[in-house]
Structure formats: structure tokens, C-alpha cells
Amino acid sequence: MSLNLAAEKQVAIAAVRRACVLTSSVFNKLVKNETVTKDDKSPVTVGDYSAQAVVNTILSRTFPDDPIVGEEDATDLRQESGFALRDRIIQLANECITGELVPGEKEEWGLGPNQSQSVDELLDAIDRGNYDGGSTGRMWTLDPIDGTKGFLRGEQYAVCLALIINARVELGVIGCPNLPVNGANPSGPRGCIFYAVRGQGAFQVPLADPFTTTPTRVSIPVLPGDQLNLLESVEKAHAKLSFNELVARELGVTRAPTRMDSQAKYCALARGDGGVYLRIPTGTGYKEKIWDHAPGSVLVEEAGGIITDSRGQPLNFGLGRTLGENYGVIGAGKDVHPRVLAAVQKVQRESPEEA
Numbered sequence: 049m050s051l052n053l054a055a056e057k058q059v060a061i062a063a064v065r066r067a068c069v070l071t072s073s074v075f076n077k078l079v080k081n082e083t084v085t086k087d088d089k090s091p092v093t094v095g096d097y098s099a100q101a102v103v104n105t106i107l108s109r110t111f112p113d114d115p116i117v118g119e120e121d122a123t124d125l126r127q128e129s130g131f132a133l134r135d136r137i138i139q140l141a142n143e144c145i146t147g148e149l150v151p152g153e154k155e156e157w158g159l160g161p162n163q164s165q166s167v168d169e170l171l172d173a174i175d176r177g178n179y180d181g182g183s184t185g186r187m188w189t190l191d192p193i194d195g196t197k198g199f200l201r202g203e204q205y206a207v208c209l210a211l212i213i214n215a216r217v218e219l220g221v222i223g224c225p226n227l228p229v230n231g232a233n234p235s236g237p238r239g240c241i242f243y244a245v246r247g248q249g250a251f252q253v254p255l256a257d258p259f260t261t262t263p264t265r266v267s268i269p270v271l272p273g274d275q276l277n278l279l280e281s282v283e284k285a286h287a288k289l290s291f292n293e294l295v296a297r298e299l300g301v302t303r304a305p306t307r308m309d310s311q312a313k314y315c316a317l318a319r320g321d322g323g324v325y326l327r328i329p330t331g332t333g334y335k336e337k338i339w340d341h342a343p344g345s346v347l348v349e350e351a352g353g354i355i356t357d358s359r360g361q362p363l364n365f366g367l368g369r370t371l372g373e374n375y376g377v378i379g380a381g382k383d384v385h386p387r388v389l390a391a392v393q394k395v396q397r398e399s400p401e402e403a
């Protein structure tokens with residue numbers, strides 16, 4: 049049975065859009081600014097905290113009883129050493145919250161010129177992301193800047209929000225400020241929001257105007273082997289890319305892989321930008337976080353795809369803040385997924401040093 053979730057969807061899209069405006073402006077003000085050195089992580093810290101403050105403020109107003117599993121917590125900002133950072137974050141969050149309403153937004157969501165928040169209110173909002181997760185009831189997952197490395201490079205990153213009910217992802221919204229609106233035209237206009245409610249399909253809307261534009265339904269086309277390519281992380285520490293090469297060979301994939309940071313990969317897969325999402329653990333014991341996969345997985349499933357781990361099991365969003373022991377992630381269209389899974393398992397058997 050499909051839940052309606054119309055109100056949740058509307059609020060989540062609005063929250064993600066606001067957070068994308070905020071993170072884009074942080075990038076333009078701080079990262080492009082010559083005074084920030086290449087290794088300086090402060091823009092991403094400022095962007096992460098303030099975007100989480102904004103999204104959680106909106107969720108607290110609209111769904112006050114829902115817990116939130118968010119990536120950040122405000123402990124560091126409550127110490128004296130964090131006060132300078134805290135003040136920048138509060139200012140940015142309030143600028144974002146008090147921006148004029150756009151069509152589709154409502155003042156009772158805590159948005160608009162009269163809704164400025166106190167320091168304590170915003171720190172408490174950040175800390176509302178400290179829920180431990182679990183297998184029952186409703187909870188939101190939030191990654192305010194997924195793909196922090198991509199954000200700093202001016203490449204792909206995403207603002208990612210999902211609603212999980214009884215361990216099943218029912219709603220996912222992903223904002224991609226730097227993703228081309230049309231995957232076939234990489235130099236064209238950028239900035240999209242993708243969303244899906246389970247049972248209702250997957251959609252793309254422009255980030256600049258998500259409520260008044262007719263949504264485009266996205267789905268994964270049936271692709272012949274020679275048109276497939278692998279969608280994979282940029283960061284070598286996040287996934288075993290040498291394993292992907294062996295799987296590509298096994299599948300007869302001739303196209304070069306597409307490397308991009310963040311859940312923008314799930315979005316690219318969902319709209320048929322030629323791919324198979326493949327994330328094989330590097331063997332460090334790292335556990336995947338639920339906020340890094342919840343919205344992307346429902347989006348791909350609603351676009352007609354399948355998401356499993358390398359055993360062929362569904363991802364388990366009911367174990368807490370992580371997905372538990374890491375068996376990786378495989379995402380592909382329904383027709384292709386069984387072949388990818390078989391190829392992954394074959395490489396695991398035949399090249400155990402890679403598995």
C-alpha cells in the first residue's frame with residue numbers, strides 16, 4: 049500500500065531547496081574566495097551545520113514528533129572555542145530561514161521574514177538530529193551536505209532528506225545544486241531536485257522553481273550492455289574502484305566509469321544517465337550511514353531499479369544510524385541488476401584478494 053505523504057513531500061522539497069540555496073551561497077562566498085586555502089574545511093563545516101539548522105527547524109515546526117537522524121551535532125558549537133563558528137552559522141541559518149516565501153511554501157513552516165530564531169533555538173534544532181534510529185516508527189534522515197569533498201571542489205554534492213517508517217524508506221528528496229538539468233547536456237543549466245514517494249514514482253524538478261514547474265517523471269531505461277557505464281565515487285577511500293573495473297570487464301561494459309561525489313549518483317542512475325551504481329567496501333570496516341543511502345535508494349526503486357548489497361539482500365535501514373556490517377551497494381535497472389549481482393559475486397569468487 050502506498051502512503052499519501054503529500055504534506056511531508058511538500059515540506060521536504062521546500063526544506064531541501066532552502067538548504068541548497070544556503071550551501072550554494074556558502075560556496076560562492078567562502079570556497080571561491082581566494083582567502084580560503086585548498087585544505088580549509090571550514091566552508092563545509094559552516095554549510096553543514098547551518099543547513100542542518102534550517103532543515104531541522106522546518107521539520108520541528110511541521111512534524112514536531114518525528115525524530116531526526118542527522119549527520120551533525122552542536123556539541124562543538126556550545127564550547128567557547130566554537131563561538132566564532134557558531135555566530136557565522138546562526139547568521140547564515142537565519143538569513144536562509146527569513147528569506148521571502150516562494151510559491152508553495154507556508155509561513156507556518158517557520159519560514160519567512162518574521163521567523164528569525166535565537167542562538168539556542170538553532171543549536172537545539174541542530175541537536176534534534178541526534179536520534180539513534182531503529183526499526184519502528186517514523187524518522188527522518190538528513191545529510192545536509194553529502195559529498196563534502198565534491199562541495200569543496202565545486203563539483204557534485206547533494207542535500208539529502210528521507211522519511212523512514214518502520215525501517216522502510218517511504219520518501220526521499222535529493223537536491224543537487226551542481227547537477228546538469230539534462231544529463232545529456234553537461235554544459236547546460238544546473239540545479240535539480242529529485243524526489244520519490246514509495247508507490248508514486250520518481251520525479252525531477254528544477255531547483256530554482258520546484259513547485260510551479262510540472263515535474264518530470266524519471267525512470268531507468270532498458271540499456272544494452274554497450275551503453276552501460278558504472279557510476280562510482282570520486283574518493284578512492286570510499287569504494288574499491290579496482291573491483292569495479294573487474295566487474296565492468298565481466299559485464300562487457302566498454303564505456304569509462306562516471307565518477308561523481310554524493311547521492312547525485314543515485315539521481316543520475318534514476319534518470320537513465322547510463323549507469324550501474326557500484327560501491328564495494330574497501331575493507332576498513334567502515335559502516336555505511338543510513339543518511340548516505342536512504343533517499344537515493346527509494347528514488348532508484350521508484351524509477352524502476354533495484355538496490356541491494358553484494359549478497360543480493362535489501363539494505364537494512366532499521367539497525368540504527370548505520371546499515372550495519374558493510375556488504376556494499378549495487379544499484380541498477382530491474383533488467384540489469386541480476387547480471388551485475390552475478391558479475392560482482394563472480395569477481396568475489398575468482399579474485400578474492402579484491403573482494
Ligand SMILES: Nc1ncnc2c1ncn2[C@@H]1O[C@H](COP(=O)(O)O)[C@@H](OP(=O)(O)O)[C@H]1O
Pocket residue numbers: 191193194195196197280281282283285286287308309310311330332334336337340
Ligand atoms: N571509508 C568509507 N567508505 C565508504 N563511505 C565513506 C567512507 N568514508 C566516508 N564515507 C561516506 O561517503 C560519503 C560520500 O559518498 P560518495 O563516495 O558516494 O561521494 C560521505 O558523505 P559526506 O560527504 O556527507 O561525509 C561519507 O559519509
Ligand SMILES: [Mg+2]
Pocket residue numbers: 191193194195339340
Ligand atoms: Mg554523506
